[in-house]
Amino acid sequence: MRDDLLDLARSPLALLLVTLVGYQAGRWLQARTGGHALAQPVLPAIGAAALAITVLDVDYAAYRSATELIAFWLGPATVALAIPLHRQADRLKGFVVPLLVAVVVGAATSIVSAVLIARVLGADEVLEKTLATKAATTPVAIALTDALGGIPPLAAVFAIGIGIVSAVVAPATLNLLRIRDRRARGLAVGAVSHGIGASRMLREDETEGAFAGLGMGLSALAISLLVPLLALVLF
Amino acid sequence: MIAGLTWLLAFQVLGEVLVRVLDVTVPGPVAGMLLLFVFLRLRRYGDDGSIVRAGSALLRHLQLFFVPAGVGVVVYLAVLRDHALPIAAAVLGSWLLGLVVVGWTAVGLERLLGKPRDDLGDPV
Structure with missing residues (x-):
């Protein structure tokens, strides 16, 4: 290929386009399959972008800075999770205590079980520390893993990976667990799989989405506070 | 749309300020979300307001922002x-x-x- 065209293909413009086209393809698939659980738009988008930078031999760091324009909006979108919660605030009545207790106990369970399962199966300490924070939303997972001495970008990959898995299987799992209160369903998914899980719940039902956003936020708080404490015992 | 995004960014900045002042590892946007919730409650904010319109538009594409x-x-x-x-x-x-x-x-x-x-x- 001509050098100037190859440069164009590696430019932020082209990399942004590939990412958006991958995402649109994912949305198209989601619509075509009638919202099938497996058809989460994030998957084809990551696949298309990962394939493109591998073929074009673009550094991940270069891709990351090229797509900062997209990643930037995660912050304001997280702030916006207050909106469904505001619209569903009446449903907080009689649920505040169960909600707070459940999120704190759940956060401790997530952290301790991830570390212990990895340890039993022979992971080294750096990997255990990287796994500890994966239930938290990516910015929290990155910051906490850094402080612990794990691998921050890998922690983000774990967090996103479990978010995708959860977006696919969480509603069916909640049915198996016979959790039928929409508030508890949303809360549980948000607490263990942050924004990606919350996005699936927002599609399912506004109450579930609202409580998933709340679960994500409170879980981020609880994990931030618990990780330094539990680290004293675990490592 | 721009008015709503301006509000969302303002609350994100408020959240960032709060976590720095309190010196906690909580991310600014999560603190911003809790602050915005309090604000929307106190103002009894309606569904047709600019914050709701801009925020709902962003939330529809939440998954996109995780791709990078x-x-x-x-x-x-x-x-x-x-x-x-x-x-x-x-x-x-x-x-x-x-x-x-x-x-x-x-x-x-x-x-x-x-x-x-x-x-x-x-x-x-």
Whole structure:
């Protein structure tokens, strides 16, 4: 290929386009399959972008800075999770205590079980520390893993990976667990799989989405506070 | 749209200020979300306001904003392959345990407090 065209293909413009086209393809698939659980738009988008930078031999760091324009909006979108919660605030009545207790106990369970399962199966300490924070939303997972001495970008990959898995299987799992209160369903998914899980719940039902956003936020708080404490015992 | 985005960015900045002043590891946007919630409650903010319109537009595409970080998987394919079993078991196992614990604790306490809810109606 001509050098100037190859440069164009590696430019932020082209990399942004590939990412958006991958995402649109994912949305198209989601619509075509009638919202099938497996058809989460994030998957084809990551696949298309990962394939493109591998073929074009673009550094991940270069891709990351090229797509900062997209990643930037995660912050304001997280702030916006207050909106469904505001619209569903009446449903907080009689649920505040169960909600707070459940999120704190759940956060401790997530952290301790991830570390212990990895340890039993022979992971080294750096990997255990990287796994500890994966239930938290990516910015929290990155910051906490850094402080612990794990691998921050890998922690983000774990967090996103479990978010995708959860977006696919969480509603069916909640049915198996016979959790039928929409508030508890949303809360549980948000607490263990942050924004990606919350996005699936927002599609399912506004109450579930609202409580998933709340679960994500409170879980981020609880994990931030618990990780330094539990680290004293675990490592 | 721009008015709403301006508000959202303002609350994100407020959140960033708050976590710096309090010196906690909570991310600014999460603090911003809690602040915005309080603001919307106090103002009894309506559904047709600019914040709701801009925020709902962003939330429809929440998954898109995770893509750049998710592509980081290409850097760690070797690590993932070499430690596939502990990683898969720890990630999936702790996800399921967390889901069960949060869901059952919340539902169990609701029952204890005498306010159980069943939103799904017919057995699923």
